[in-house]
Amino acid sequence: MTDKKLSRREREKCRQRKEMIAAALSLFSEKGYHNVSMQEIAETAEFAIGTLYKFFQNKEDLYKALVMEQSERFEVAFEAAIAGPADEIEKLRNFVRIRRDMCRDNLPFIRLFLAESKGASFNLKAGLDADLRKKIDAFMEKLAHIFESGMENGRFQKIADPYSLAIALDSVIDAFILLWVESPERHPFPEDPDVILNIFFKGLLN
Template sequence: MTTRHTRRDVVEAAGRLFAQKGYHGTSMRDLGRELGLLGSSLYAHISSKEDLLVEVVDRGAAMFQESAERALSTPGSAVDRLRALVAGHVGVVLGHMDEVRTFLNEARALDGGHRARVLAARDRYEQAFRQVLAEGVEEGSFRADLDPKVSAIFVLSILNALDRWYRPGGPLDADGLVDALMEFVMMGIGSGSKE
């Protein structure tokens, strides 16, 4: 029984294709084919291709935002909150890879106003990391000479690259990934023999 599609189906399929081939690399006819209908039929559900991108990207932004809020309200030390941020990020990436990839890579296809909103959302998210890093410095858990701004960027660089290599079902499960990330971020790779 070939059910009819909902607007949600269309947005989801759009996320899949935008993540895979990019916004400009995806035609409305491609998207129709993905759902088993004609490109022109999509306009019964949505009003423009760019609206579709805005919606996918907004979903990605919202997920990271919620994850950060939850992590920031975690009680305990700054290390605990950093772990919560990292675990939350991993959860978002693994659970919604298409929206995440579109959010991270396709914002440049948006017009000025929408693009500015995405950049603002990314800034707020980065701010959460900066805050926790600064707390950890005061607390004594992180190195006193840390630059929270640069360190936040480095941590986020690792997190934002996850979609490029991590595949569920591989040797590393989600918990192992969080552990590996925290270990790397907290201790680095050095043996400490020269300090």
């Protein structure tokens, strides 16, 4: 969806589109969907407003495209993170690490995404796009699978059902990210993934 094997003009279009999305991302993440005008996006991206409408049918379309494209990148990175190691524990560690890295490198989008995927399934009329929701659900299943296979081969105790554990891990990571986004100095995101994972690995009782 990016370059190679495209005419000069097509490459140029791609570049312009990226600049528009970048401008929109920066503005949306800072001020929120409803507090950003198309005019503003156009100006930030240094295009005329009409040009914006050549690339995107309307404001919502631009927004959806933006969320979709970025999510795709995250999705891919997360899949890779848990596909790498064979060992369940290492898969989880890797997942936590990659989440941290992706967040560090994509602050603006993280803000937007947390808002989207957590509470505000009602920020936009339709909420999360069905496509995206399906992908997130599918990934959750994969995460659940890690816990499941860990239980089957005796590495993990059966302390809760695998899907619940997946949801729990995901939400705890999000919570840490949120803390970190809100005040990076006071709540740095832990370097060592086990700071988070020990909440699951070790038991409070006994």
